[in-house]
Amino acid sequence: MLKIKKAGAVLTAAAMTVGLLLTLAPATAFAGNSAYCSGVWVCVYKNSDFNVGLGYRGAGFSLQNISAANDNEVSSWENRTGTNARWYTDGGGAGTCHNMSRYSELNWMSPFGQNDNMSSWAGNGSC
Numbered sequence: 001m002l003k004i005k006k007a008g009a010v011l012t013a014a015a016m017t018v019g020l021l022l023t024l025a026p027a028t029a030f031a032g033n034s035a036y037c038s039g040v041w042v043c044v045y046k047n048s049d050f051n052v053g054l055g056y057r058g059a060g061f062s063l064q065n066i067s068a069a070n071d072n073e074v075s076s077w078e079n080r081t082g083t084n085a086r087w088y089t090d091g092g093g094a095g096t097c098h099n100m101s102r103y104s105e106l107n108w109m110s111p112f113g114q115n116d117n118m119s120s121w122a123g124n125g126s127c
């Protein structure tokens with residue numbers, strides 16, 4: 001009986017530790033590029049792993065096209081805002097929509113068939 005009680009105590013402590021880590025995660029989880037994406041922004045990059053910044057916007061920005069120079073160039077992104085964002089494979093919100101959820105990032109879009117395909121984006125909600 002004593003051993004069972006001890007095991008239960010250990011499990012409780014482990015669960016509390018996991019809970020604490022999950023609580024702290026949103027503020028510390030970004031592996032992205034803090035030098036470029038230094039604000040509470042949605043940031044996009046020309047290359048994987050948050051290399052070569054192409055642009056950033058604050059939370060809630062309206063739908064807009066990617067500039068002609070950067071059209072179909074984005075290969076990684078991060079959303080440091082508390083608002084969901086999204087992007088489209090064509091201009092003006094046309095084509096396929098993909099989410100860039102709040103407090104999330106994607107270091108390499110290629111495995112999802114999304115590489116070099118972003119033509120418009122918005123920071124005011126998910127797909």
Ligand SMILES: [Ca+2]
Pocket residue numbers: 045046047072073074075116
């Ligand atoms: Ca690219």
